[in-house]
Amino acid sequence: MATELVDIRVSATERMERVNPQSDSLKGEPVKIIVGDNNKVIYHVYEGVLRNKSAFFEAALKKEWKEGTQRIVELPEEEPSVFCDFMQWLYTGRVPCIESLYHVEHEGYMQLVKLWLLADHLIVANLQDSLVNAIVAASREPFAGRYPSAAVVEIVYQRTAVGSRLRKLMLDMYTRHVDIDWHIDNFNHEFAIDLLKALASNRTTTDEAEPEFSQLFKGVPCRYHVHYDNKPCDGGADKA
Template identity: 90%
Template sequence: MATELVDIRVSATERIDLEGEPVKIIVGDSTKRIYHVYEGVLRNKLAFFEVALKTEWKEGTQRIVKLPEEEPNVFCDFMQWLYTGRVPCIESLYHVEHEGYMQLVKLWLLADHLIVANLQESLVNAIVAASREPFADRYPSAAVVEIVYQRTAVGSRLRKLMLDMYTRHVDIDWHIDNLNHEFAIDLLKALASNRTTTDEAEPEFSQLFKGVPCRYHVHYDNKPCDGGADKA
């Protein structure tokens, strides 16, 4: 059987500059982790570092970039993507409710900070793919939604994704007591705007608009409903 020929060549314009000293990136605040990355790798993919490493700035002259507000383990996942184009999944997609979704969401937030749109797009695709797994918990946990709403602004595409996932998969057995308040309001509005109002689809609600609203009456001793007629 013939082996498929794989061409690994790239054009000269795609070549990454690996010459010179690497840039020192310090990630985290109380718990710091240091990464050394060739400047060419950073400049090749990331406009954020293109600006940060300008020679007229302190970071550019010292070749040190500090990211104190980011988590080292999240940046480690980012480095994996930077060098391989892929993100290692820390948990099986069959159990993605919290840890798996949290990993993807935190990495999306880091990519948002570093202005890496193509990574954000790939992570959205990964989140949607996880929700389609046949045996997975289909929606992100309240903790995942909380961090999304804490670290994004109104109109964020990631907020919209969380909202659409909950609106589509809402279930009576969900434990949603700890949902972010702002998200809960958005969810209520979304459910209301997507509500089916036809009697055929929701016959139990038809008594609100026609006939006797028997379902809201109190029936003692299993006596048949009299429709609330005045017996006086």
């Protein structure tokens, strides 16, 4: 079955608040970028804009590489809708999903995270940092889905490596806002282990802060005994 291709030509004059029309980055022929796997979408973007913003494109479009000579770059693992958000940022300096984030709960986080992952792939650090700022700002807003869902955490852990700054952000958000109503079984297994470690390392261990736990190693551990019929604790004495 043939793969459907949708050709989207982005005008360099559309919403150009952050791009000077006289800039050298808008001169020359556009580069053809094919995004997606099954339903591919073709974009045409000025080479100068790409190379100016992305270290990935700066390297890929050098003449010693196939992409540089053919002027075609394929991104089969990326989503066209996410690349559209990247295109808007590329030409305007704005991210379209940020404005509506506070009204769509977890879906807004998913948009931001997917765009962060694309920026990570394309090596665009300033976009990644702007997206992190947006995620943190959204988490401070008083709406129902103020923290990223298990699905958002899942994609972060699937597509980042150990030590990722985005993993660290997800972990810190959950560590500092632990909720007894969480369904931990829904979370990524690796994240659950990281969360357990983080909670263990951050917990208060002083007797003054947790007087009940302090009794574990002092005297009789009554709180762990089985008290049938609400009878007073006998201290675990052997009645035989």
